[in-house]
Amino acid sequence: MNEIVSIDHFNLWSFDLNLLVAFDALMKERSVTKAAVRLKIQQPAMSHNLGTLRTLLQDELFVRVGQVMQPTHRALQFAEAVEQILSRTQQAIVTSTTFEPGRAEQIFRIGFSSELEVLLVPRLAAMLNETAPGIKVLARSVDPELVHKLLDDTVIDLGVGCFDDGNNRHRRSLLFEQSLMCCYNPRLVELPEILDRDTYLGLKHALVSQKDAIEGCIDTALKRINVHLDVSVAAPEFLTVLTAVLEAPLIATLPTRIVKRYAGLFGLAVADVPLDLTVSPISMVWSAASDNDPANRWMRSQVTQLVSAYS
Numbered sequence: 001m002n003e004i005v006s007i008d009h010f011n012l013w014s015f016d017l018n019l020l021v022a023f024d025a026l027m028k029e030r031s032v033t034k035a036a037v038r039l040k041i042q043q044p045a046m047s048h049n050l051g052t053l054r055t056l057l058q059d060e061l062f063v064r065v066g067q068v069m070q071p072t073h074r075a076l077q078f079a080e081a082v083e084q085i086l087s088r089t090q091q092a093i094v095t096s097t098t099f100e101p102g103r104a105e106q107i108f109r110i111g112f113s114s115e116l117e118v119l120l121v122p123r124l125a126a127m128l129n130e131t132a133p134g135i136k137v138l139a140r141s142v143d144p145e146l147v148h149k150l151l152d153d154t155v156i157d158l159g160v161g162c163f164d165d166g167n168n169r170h171r172r173s174l175l176f177e178q179s180l181m182c183c184y185n186p187r188l189v190e191l192p193e194i195l196d197r198d199t200y201l202g203l204k205h206a207l208v209s210q211k212d213a214i215e216g217c218i219d220t221a222l223k224r225i226n227v228h229l230d231v232s233v234a235a236p237e238f239l240t241v242l243t244a245v246l247e248a249p250l251i252a253t254l255p256t257r258i259v260k261r262y263a264g265l266f267g268l269a270v271a272d273v274p275l276d277l278t279v280s281p282i283s284m285v286w287s288a289a290s291d292n293d294p295a296n297r298w299m300r301s302q303v304t305q306l307v308s309a310y311s
Contacts, residue, residue, distance in 0.1 A: 022049035099294030101132035111142030113161030181259040195271040209234035
């Protein structure tokens with residue numbers, strides 16, 4: 001294995017690396033005219049490249065024998081290194097733009113809000129098992145206020161949830177608009193057929209909260225309409241909230257997708273929210289540094305497709 005030496009950036013900066021391409025073309029064609037055609041440049045420009053190479057390497061490099069330019073011993077030695085450099089450069093460029101999920105082995109770290117994790121991860125796991133068995137997902141709950149720092153610190157590769165734009169170091173894609181519904185245990189809470197505003201505000205509530213505010217993720221929406229709820233329980237996981245509603249005379253206000261998916265499983269009744277609560281949409285966020293990464297781009301497309309299928 002060749003020893004890796006420290007790169008002298010200053011000396012390389014003063015050397016036009018395009019001359020390596022010109023040299024390789026001359027080695028392949030053994031003709032200034034044909035090498036110029038290969039590189040799609042004029043013959044005088046190729047002659048100038050050869051002259052510069054001869055000066056820099058202090059060798060004739062190519063000697064005309066009849067109609068052919070024969071490489072010197074120095075050129076033959078130099079050619080091997082140049083071919084390796086250009087081959088590796090080309091391979092690096094091509095590799096950076098391709099991704100084969102069926103062959104890849106990689107762990108994606110995705111930060112979710114709690115409801116999105118339970119909705120998407122099972123379907124994501126099923127999809128990966130079928131089409132990309134070497135790819136694994138490490139899911140974790142994230143605080144919306146910390147998600148951009150986690151992306152900056154490469155703790156996570158993607159964030160999926162109720163997140164804002166971040167700054168110019170981040171990218172964001174809207175996945176879907178979010179709405180809310182209520183659910184409750186009809187054996188513990190007796191409600192009219194159509195839940196009205198006064199009844200709703202008079203109840204004790206259970207909410208999802210991933211921050212210090214007990215009114216949690218709908219805190220901003222409630223403040224916008226100047227409404228305060230009597231919140232008895234707030235927890236970061238919606239399953240905890242559903243269990244609390246199952247066992248106590250409370251009403252939960254949760255994302256519509258969660259209520260439709262899980263309320264029946266818990267034996268809970270559902271109702272529309274009798275308030276005009278506007279909540280932020282669900283988005284996917286990622287670092288600008290990974291915007292063009294083929295693997296990250298592929299995973300983003302899979303998440304988008306799964307969300308669309310779930311809508």
